[in-house]
Amino acid sequence: MLDTVTIGHQLAERFGESAFHQQITADGMPTFWVERGMIRDVLAFLKADATPRYRMLFDITAIDERPREHRQGQPAADFTVVYHLLSLFPVAEFRLKVALFDDDLNAPTITGIWPNANWYEREVWDMFGIVFDGHPNLRRIMMPPTWQGHPLRKDHAARATEFEPLHLDPKRQDLEEDALQFKPEDWGMKRESEDADFMFLNMGPNHPSVHGVFRIVLQLDGEEIMGAVPDIGYHHRGAEKMAERQTWHTYIPYTDRIDYLGGVMNELPYVMNLERVLGIEVPERVKVTRVMLCEFFRITSHLMFFGTYVQDIGAMSPIFWMFSDRQKAYDVIEAICGFRMHPAYFRIGGLTMDLPKGWDRKVKEFVDWFPPRLAEYKKAMSRNKMLVARSRHIGAYSQDEAIDWGITGAGLRATGVDFDLRKARPYSGYENFDFEIPTGTNGDCQDRLDVRIEEMFQSCRIIEQCMKNMPAGDYKADHPMTTPPVKERTMQDIETLIAHFLTVSWGPVIPAMESACMVEGTKGLNSYYSISDKSSTSYRTRIRTPSFAHLQQIPLISQGGLVADLVAIIGSIDFVMADVDR
Known part of the structure; x- marks a missing residue:
């Protein structure tokens, strides 16, 4: 892990010591809070000019801080946006945080610095309701377009039994079907050029070549792909939300x-x-x-x-x-x-x-x-x-x-x-x-x-x-926090049996x-x-998966190719939709 003091000195020399608030974390990763107005400049510096250069945007996520009790040493915040950066050579990670409040849940987009910030920012808006100003197309990515609320907020329901029974009457069915209609203009696409009319083709979400419930809308000039819009979320099961109601062990x-x-x-x-x-x-x-x-x-x-x-x-x-x-x-x-x-x-x-x-x-x-x-x-x-x-x-x-x-x-x-x-x-x-x-x-x-x-x-x-x-x-450490402890040792006296029962039940x-x-x-x-x-349960669990990042690149690497080429490209990425949607 990179020395926090070293990167802290670089940031202080560039932006001033008062611009940052350092947080000590259990993983030892350099973690700093910065004002919202400086976030773009700091991230651009870390990517291009820091030593080492944090060239990869590894993840963006958020935390609903409102009911959290133990935040010692952290600035006040209702919500926190978390940026996770990665340097490959040498391997070094960096965590940057921005504090936001209920009456102003806005942050600047960083899609101009990293193109893969697009989906990550959409996910944060979808799950938490944080708006990224300047984002090219801030819309739902995991949840259906008609969904009400933001699921990873603490006040959002966690179980199906907490919702009203679903009634899909004809009016609502028409509404849901209309919301799924692809409108090229919403994605900055034209229906025609000076010398051709484009065709828009749905691949998926039920098609053998897309390897799961994954939809891609193609803009075609004959067989040539002029544009592509990947559409995910059909396999979203709320794995991160589930972590908040399972014990550390039962998750x-x-x-x-x-x-x-x-x-x-x-x-x-x-x-x-x-x-x-x-x-x-x-x-x-x-x-x-x-x-x-x-x-x-x-x-x-x-x-x-x-x-x-x-x-x-x-x-x-x-x-x-x-x-x-x-x-x-x-x-x-x-x-x-x-x-x-x-x-x-x-x-x-x-x-x-x-x-x-x-x-x-x-x-x-x-x-x-x-x-x-x-x-x-x-x-x-x-x-x-x-x-x-x-x-x-x-x-x-x-x-x-x-x-x-x-x-x-x-x-x-x-x-x-x-x-x-x-x-x-x-x-x-x-x-x-x-x-x-x-x-x-x-x-x-x-x-x-x-x-x-x-x-x-x-x-x-x-x-x-x-x-x-x-x-x-x-096959297990001799430590009181192992879950569950070695069973053979629990049959010696009632105290160890009780301890075993509690660690299995609660973790x-x-x-x-x-x-x-x-x-x-x-x-x-x-x-x-x-x-x-x-x-005994997680306050927030973020799962960063590789497939989520990989699917974002499909429009870039498929443009100019043929539909048959896209089938090979999708297969070569090697993803599963549960890894994408979680």
Whole structure:
């Protein structure tokens, strides 16, 4: 983590010491409050002139501060807008905050500094009602256009039972249908040019090539794409709102449902974040087991991508082979975790249970069997002339464009940027493993495919090292805040049995704090930003997912291409809508 004093001196020299108020946070990330009128100038300085340069806008979110009780050392505010910035080389994060009040919920847009601020600002307006002055199209993004209220405000209902029963009479049905009509003028699009009439085509939200309930409206001149408007929110389930009414412990299964192909990799940043806050040092056996299972899920996710991408291009058989291979991996995952896609296997302080007898035999069978099979797939499919013709130089973007749009994971490495958080800032013991970072050169569909194929080979290397070097020891830390504590120790006396019951039912009471933690997920950088108001439940949980940022770039990289090219571009991004909408 970058020294807070260093960046604080840079800001003071440029803007004056009185311009900032420093906040100490549990994660140690440099965190400063700044006046609303200065936010654009400060962010522009951090992006272009600071050392290091925070070139990526990682996230924008907000906090409803009104009922919060423990805000020691923070300026008064009814709402707070939070900007999370990231430097890749070296890895450094920065958090900037702006205080707002109920009678003036306005902030300047920063879409002129980072293009990916567009969706983040729309989401903050949608969820909190904060207006970003100068935004090119500030409108609902997650909720339906007719929705009343802003769901992440504390006074908004959290459960369906708190709403009136839905009555979809003919008048309301007409209203809802009219709201979903696409009006090109609302998006700055023209219906015609001097020499052509444009056609507007709906792809989705129910179409096999858009990989989920995802809608794209295309502006077409014949087959050529002149413009595109991605439309999300059809899969929004309020995962961040749910975190406010679940205990820290009982929320773990909900994390599995975010990137539902990532399994335990969703759980890892959540539990590591809380472990850091509570001062829990997990045993080495836990760290290695977590790494092994994360890499298994990286393989199953990438296999799904590989099969569906080749299918989108036009080949039918490979998807069946990929699903068959995924079942082999899921057999190992199920044998260890007890579940397949949504294992809820990680706990605050460790694991649900220890590795079962014979786990190493099943893992060895997989790592011996899978790499030769993957090599055959690579030879037969990724170098197929038709696939190469449909992928090479399609949907390409540069390194600078990728960083400006918040692209991470394989999509960033496909441009030649060798950034992988497992190497750049190792966590859970990744520094002890020998593996390479595959990269591309053109940042196109072909490179995104090739990078993910090579990552599966590297995941097998990591899994094999886990199998051969699995430490002995406990599967859970000997710490009073682990959830739940080791069951064998609860049968000794009534006090420990009561303690077990309480920690299972309520979970730990987390001290008042703010902390964020990120990992290299299956699709890019995934982060949990947790805020506690000294309670057994979260005051605010922000889930920063890679897919939300990735879909924003579709209009840029699809313009000038054909509809068939867009199908390849969508498949090459590798997203799931639960990861986008949450």
